[in-house]
Amino acid sequence: MTTDRTPPMTDTDRTHDEEPLTLAGLQIDVLAGAFSWYIRSLDFVVSRDLDQRMGHLDVAKGKGKITALLLVDRYPGVRPSQIAEVLMRDRPTTGRIIDALVKAGDIRREADADDQRAHALFITERGHEVAEQVRNVIQLQEDEFFDFIEPEDREVFMRMLKRAYLNMRKKLE
Amino acid sequence: MTTDRTPPMTDTDRTHDEEPLTLAGLQIDVLAGAFSWYIRSLDFVVSRDLDQRMGHLDVAKGKGKITALLLVDRYPGVRPSQIAEVLMRDRPTTGRIIDALVKAGDIRREADADDQRAHALFITERGHEVAEQVRNVIQLQEDEFFDFIEPEDREVFMRMLKRAYLNMRKKLE
DNA sequence: CTACTTAGTTGTGAATTACAACTTTCTGGT
DNA sequence: ACCAGAAAGTTGTAATTCACAACTAAGTAG
Numbered sequence: 001m002t003t004d005r006t007p008p009m010t011d012t013d014r015t016h017d018e019e020p021l022t023l024a025g026l027q028i029d030v031l032a033g034a035f036s037w038y039i040r041s042l043d044f045v046v047s048r049d050l051d052q053r054m055g056h057l058d059v060a061k062g063k064g065k066i067t068a069l070l071l072v073d074r075y076p077g078v079r080p081s082q083i084a085e086v087l088m089r090d091r092p093t094t095g096r097i098i099d100a101l102v103k104a105g106d107i108r109r110e111a112d113a114d115d116q117r118a119h120a121l122f123i124t125e126r127g128h129e130v131a132e133q134v135r136n137v138i139q140l141q142e143d144e145f146f147d148f149i150e151p152e153d154r155e156v157f158m159r160m161l162k163r164a165y166l167n168m169r170k171k172l173e
Numbered sequence: 174m175t176t177d178r179t180p181p182m183t184d185t186d187r188t189h190d191e192e193p194l195t196l197a198g199l200q201i202d203v204l205a206g207a208f209s210w211y212i213r214s215l216d217f218v219v220s221r222d223l224d225q226r227m228g229h230l231d232v233a234k235g236k237g238k239i240t241a242l243l244l245v246d247r248y249p250g251v252r253p254s255q256i257a258e259v260l261m262r263d264r265p266t267t268g269r270i271i272d273a274l275v276k277a278g279d280i281r282r283e284a285d286a287d288d289q290r291a292h293a294l295f296i297t298e299r300g301h302e303v304a305e306q307v308r309n310v311i312q313l314q315e316d317e318f319f320d321f322i323e324p325e326d327r328e329v330f331m332r333m334l335k336r337a338y339l340n341m342r343k344k345l346e
Numbered sequence: 347c348t349a350c351t352t353a354g355t356t357g358t359g360a361a362t363t364a365c366a367a368c369t370t371t372c373t374g375g376t
Numbered sequence: 377a378c379c380a381g382a383a384a385g386t387t388g389t390a391a392t393t394c395a396c397a398a399c400t401a402a403g404t405a406g
Contacts, residue, residue: 252353253353253354254352254353254354264353264354264355265354265355265356265357267354268353268354268355268356269355272355285353288352288353289353290352290353290354291352291353291354292353292354
């Protein structure tokens with residue numbers, strides 16, 4: 001269907017990891033035969049780790065808050081509805097995420113100049129500092145948590161994740 | 174008003190991996206530079222798709238129920254605490270997942286013969302049928318949702334996911 | 347035999363999210 | 377210019393999920 005290619009893997013990747021997957025004395029390959037199980041489990045582990053690392057920041061414990069904050073930091077004047085689309089959440093949910101960020105003093109709402117219905121979101125000074133810290137934390141997790149992936153494979157893995165994500169979003173449309 | 178309102182990309186624009194990742198007119202590579210963002214987003218999409226596919230089954234809408242059901246089906250007499258360890262959830266949470274399965278008539282509790290404190294879980298006839306359907310649904314999702322990954326890359330992708338999962342669990346111990 | 351640990355349950359509260367309904371504003375067709 | 381419908385955002389509400397604390401019952405170690 002798609003025409004993009006992925007570089008072949010190196011030999012070292014194929015050598016490891018042939019041991020059966022065992023947890024609590026149970027071989028769980030029954031479950032683990034599926035992409036979905038790994039992705040869902042990985043999400044759980046990654047999210048929990050990220051929550052711990054963000055513990056001192058007010059964007060902790062939210063899948064949406066981090067994304068929203070970084071988007072506002074990057075795109076001054078961005079609208080809630082745009083954030084909702086990226087987050088794949090409805091507007092009420094997105095609105096409450098924004099509420100939390102506003103309440104924390106990280107961003108502020110203004111009326112959009114072009115469209116009086118819409119809001120334009122802007123980062124505050126404090127929010128910008130938080131965003132900076134968030135990026136550091138993410139980078140730190142990246143370095144410490146994914147260090148077992150060889151640098152050259154890291155790119156391959158990332159590309160696969162990106163392709164998976166794009167294709168899945170496309171299928172949902 | 175610094176946001177550029179570029180029209181959405183067409184499907185053909187998305188066929189190359191090197192395309193910048195654009196959503197709602199925003200280039201989101203700021204967020205997407207990290208494994209964690211992809212994994213978390215993928216989880217969201219995969220889980221929602223799975224919920225839809227499982228809609229007719231009583232294990233729908235739960236990350237834990239599917240795993241628990243398949244474990245009991247595979248390992249008659251398994252204990253709740255073992256399931257909790259696989260799920261990485263605490264015992265109260267796991268207990269309530271089991272409650273739901275018992276209430277639905279998919280599994281039943283017995284006292285463990287060796288340890289009177291523990292329970293031994295067994296699949297019911299109905300539960301076994303549900304498990305069969307669950308496996309079919311998962312396989313179907315696998316086929317329909319991950320069809321964009323070439324067969325040889327599929328193995329590689331799976332291996333990477335598995336390795337990531339194992340390493341992350343290890344780091345959490 | 348006492349103290350500690352383990353398995354499981356119940357109570358409770360916090361957080362997340364979706365759906366419905368509403369107001370305000372914009373847009374298109376006539 | 378007007379009216380119908382769409383779009384942006386908010387509020388209400390309800391369901392779901394999950395963790396922490398406290399509890400009972402049963403096993404274990406000294």
